[in-house]
Amino acid sequence: AACSSFRLRDALHPLWQSELSVSGGTRQSPINIQWRDSVYDPHLKPLKIHYDPATCLYIWNNGYSFQVEFDDSADKSVIMGGPLENHYRLKQFHFHWGAINEWGSEHMVDSKVFPAELHLVHWNPVTSTSFEEAIMENNGLVVIGVFLKLGAHHAGLQKLVDALPAVKHKDTIVEFDVFDPSCLMPSCPDYWTYDGSLTTPPLTESVTWIIKKTPIEVDQNQLEAFRMLLFTSAGEEEKRMVDNFRPLQPLMNRTVRSSFP
């Protein structure tokens, strides 16, 4: 009985409900970005990023991904410009990845998939009083997506990779006090932007997506460090944390804009 109930609970794991679409959803994420269908918008400004490394708090394994949380009680780590009308505060960043290098990202570009994708999640302190409230607000969130590709060792990421064994199991946490996520940004300023949703429950359609055109490079050992994390808590039958991405969702009546011609 315990085994079957585990399987049932397992099947109900939020990520395997990813076919669960918000009923009547018209702006779900992720999507396949067709480069030639994206529309260059000369009014899009450069994205301005000001992260304060001292706002980094801790890393934890939430059973979907590992997340690095930031102190968002003031406008210390913020983004502005780009398609945004005001500044947004950094709340957390996390990744999505595959069991092997052939897949793992949530978004695709001309059907090309990457081994992993970084999401930096920000919320609008002008229209919301908290992150939790912003999740439910139209355009309450901005998520910057950065593709990871297999290549050179990423020195900035290594500090994060070295902390992962401490958060192997679901609901474990480790202090992570000074980290500047700007080191995970590609130097190329080009991005696509479109209106979408969270890709994990509650799947709310509250996200302005900013997807960087150029991937960052990480090496094989760094990707494999992600794959040694577990979906499961200590004492449970181990399930490797891999393939924590949502399948592609229909574009419907949306246009993807590019910041570059």
Ligand SMILES: CNS(=O)(=O)c1c(F)c(F)c(SCCO)c(F)c1F
């Ligand atoms: C953008 N990636 S995402 O949809 O997978 C995602 C996520 F994984 C998160 F954990 C959170 S935090 C509060 C909701 O759980 C979030 F806002 C997200 F947008």
Ligand SMILES: [Zn+2]
């Ligand atoms: Zn995400």
